[in-house]
Amino acid sequence: MDKHNYKSYRIEAENICVDYHGKVALYDANLRLKAGQICGLVGMNGAGKTTFFNALTGFVNISKGKIRINGESLRIAQKYQAIAYVPQSEGIDSQFPVSVWDVVMMGRYGSMNILRSPRESDIQAVKDAIDRVDLMELSSTPIGNLSGGQRKRTFLARAIAQRASILLLDEPFAGVDIRTEKLISELFIQFKNEGKTILLSTHDMIHVREFCDLVLLINKTVVAYGETSEVFTPENITSTFGGMSPDVLLGPES
Amino acid sequence: MDLCFLNINITSYVADPLSHEFMRKALLMSSLVAAVCGFLSSYLTLKGWALMGDAVSHSVMPGVVVAYALGLPFSLGAFIFGVGSVALIGFVKQKSRVKEDTVIGLVFTGFFALGIVLVSKIKSNIDLHSILFGSPLGISLSDVKQTVFISLLVVILLSVFRKDLILYCFDPRHAKTVGINVLFLHYLLLTCLSLAAVVGLQSVGIVLVVAMLITPGATAYLLTDKFDNMTIISVISAIISSVFGIYLSFWFDLETGGSIVLVQTFMFLFAFLFAPRYGIFKLKKFFSKY
Ligand SMILES: Nc1ncnc2c1ncn2[C@@H]1O[C@H](COP(=O)(O)OP(=O)(O)OP(=O)(O)O)[C@@H](O)[C@H]1O
Ligand SMILES: [Mg+2]
Numbered sequence: 053m054d055k056h057n058y059k060s061y062r063i064e065a066e067n068i069c070v071d072y073h074g075k076v077a078l079y080d081a082n083l084r085l086k087a088g089q090i091c092g093l094v095g096m097n098g099a100g101k102t103t104f105f106n107a108l109t110g111f112v113n114i115s116k117g118k119i120r121i122n123g124e125s126l127r128i129a130q131k132y133q134a135i136a137y138v139p140q141s142e143g144i145d146s147q148f149p150v151s152v153w154d155v156v157m158m159g160r161y162g163s164m165n166i167l168r169s170p171r172e173s174d175i176q177a178v179k180d181a182i183d184r185v186d187l188m189e190l191s192s193t194p195i196g197n198l199s200g201g202q203r204k205r206t207f208l209a210r211a212i213a214q215r216a217s218i219l220l221l222d223e224p225f226a227g228v229d230i231r232t233e234k235l236i237s238e239l240f241i242q243f244k245n246e247g248k249t250i251l252l253s254t255h256d257m258i259h260v261r262e263f264c265d266l267v268l269l270i271n272k273t274v275v276a277y278g279e280t281s282e283v284f285t286p287e288n289i290t291s292t293f294g295g296m297s298p299d300v301l302l303g304p305e306s
Numbered sequence: 307m308d309l310c311f312l313n314i315n316i317t318s319y320v321a322d323p324l325s326h327e328f329m330r331k332a333l334l335m336s337s338l339v340a341a342v343c344g345f346l347s348s349y350l351t352l353k354g355w356a357l358m359g360d361a362v363s364h365s366v367m368p369g370v371v372v373a374y375a376l377g378l379p380f381s382l383g384a385f386i387f388g389v390g391s392v393a394l395i396g397f398v399k400q401k402s403r404v405k406e407d408t409v410i411g412l413v414f415t416g417f418f419a420l421g422i423v424l425v426s427k428i429k430s431n432i433d434l435h436s437i438l439f440g441s442p443l444g445i446s447l448s449d450v451k452q453t454v455f456i457s458l459l460v461v462i463l464l465s466v467f468r469k470d471l472i473l474y475c476f477d478p479r480h481a482k483t484v485g486i487n488v489l490f491l492h493y494l495l496l497t498c499l500s501l502a503a504v505v506g507l508q509s510v511g512i513v514l515v516v517a518m519l520i521t522p523g524a525t526a527y528l529l530t531d532k533f534d535n536m537t538i539i540s541v542i543s544a545i546i547s548s549v550f551g552i553y554l555s556f557w558f559d560l561e562t563g564g565s566i567v568l569v570q571t572f573m574f575l576f577a578f579l580f581a582p583r584y585g586i587f588k589l590k591k592f593f594s595k596y
Binding site: 139144 | 469
């Protein structure tokens with residue numbers, strides 16, 4: 053009974069702390085997400101959003117606290133590809149000589165043999181994923197020749213191909229046009245209906261209102277966390293952004 | 307008639323050196339070494355490990371000297387110091403606030419200096435010149451065996467883990483997320499780097515071996531957008547440079563290591579100026595006008 057309860061959380065982060073060479077970037081952060089929930093991660097530049105993702109993917113070690121994915125350790129979750137990560141554009145070398153197809157195929161590596169030779173099912177998964185982000189005509193294009201928005205979609209396709217139940221997206225809407233924005237947000241709704249858990253960071257307050265069930269406001273630690281309607285208030289936003297008036301951030305109507 | 311004469315002349319220029327046993331051996335071994343270094347080079351340039359390559363190749367110096375003095379295979383000594391320098395760089399970086407490139411520069415010059423001091427102290431029949439500048443024309447039989455063995459090892463490792471290494475260079479975070487052992491890949495690449503530096507230094511010497519490890523990859527990077535093609539171009543350009551460099555040194559009596567690297571540099575320069583997409587003059591555009 054207790055165990056079942058434990059398992060009902062997809063992501064459980066308890067009092068996690070991360071420091072880079074002794075400099076604290078995140079402390080005492082908590083987060084609990086269930087299947088089918090979309091959570092927005094909001095904070096200033098340098099607030100620790102990417103750091104939070106790094107902790108959840110295991111890319112940096114947490115110095116304190118505990119992370120459980122589907123009730124199990126991170127290492128086990130990695131073994132069965134539970135988490136897919138879509139990087140912030142700044143985090144990747146956009147001139148790397150690989151094609152859209154190659155990148156999306158990387159989503160399948162975790163479940164392939166040691167030589168990473170694709171099976172029929174892998175090829176199908178890659179095709180489906182590229183199709184869903186509407187990049188079929190560009191599938192053999194080197195990523196260096198793509199626009200920023202197309203590259204975003206490529207990494208989204210990689211996450212889809214991975215068939216993970218948890219999606220972590222670092223600023224998926226940064227620098228994309230309205231069409232791509234619409235395509236991405238429709239995909240998020242589909243993911244939600246498929247029961248996936250989504251954590252996404254964004255600087256766009258409208259998106260949070262639009263489709264985030266929950267919101268996590270951070271500034272090196274959690275400022276506020278809960279249902280968007282309750283937590284996403286001007287007061288909380290102001291304190292997250294270090295005293296900046298919510299009018300500036302949200303527009304005068306709010 | 308004239309043409310026939312020219313033909314014979316060129317043939318003898320190319321064929322004459324091949325009548326010498328040491329030239330045949332030098333050409334074969336240098337091509338093999340160049341191929342291995344060229345293969346690795348496409349990973350190193352993409353990973354941004356040029357400075358690391360420089361560090362490892364200089365740090366092997368004391369290892370080579372000690373191994374010669376003790377009568378051990380020089381590759382063993384070199385390998386231990388190559389990997390040791392990397393470990394030391396990692397340690398110092400983690401435990402101090404000094405920036406990484408400073409630590410790298412600090413450690414490798416320290417090791418290199420130690421090597422030079424050891425040579426002067428041990429005073430055996432170590433030929434400092436051949437360690438520093440390479441001696442592809444004087445490779446011994448036991449060196450040949452070691453080189454072939456190490457080369458095969460590196461090629462096999464890089465081939466088996468090819469896709470993982472590409473992913474590691476491209477997006478280590480994703481690799482980690484899907485449960486791939488990133489730390490293993492990191493040390494695998496470092497091991498291959500140390501081994502390639504060990505075989506490469508016979509051809510062009512410690513001082514210039516870093517060129518073998520980065521120039522072919524950089525040249526290839528300007529010519530293609532596909533990783534596979536990049537590796538192929540890199541290997542081919544490395545082999546051509548080696549063969550042509552050795553011929554040049556034979557014809558004009560030049561320092562062999564230097565002329566190999568110089569040919570590589572010229573190949574890079576050519577790609578830099580005339581590469582179809584990424585060259586300064588973009589040849590493709592030029593042709594498509596007509
Ligand atoms: N690899 C690193 N080494 C040292 N410090 C780091 C490293 N990565 C991040 N930091 C520091 O940690 C803090 C949080 O950075 P983080 O990248 O998580 O911010 P962020 O919220 O993602 O910002 P942005 O909106 O600009 O992407 C910053 O002060 C940053 O300087
Ligand atoms: Mg960030």
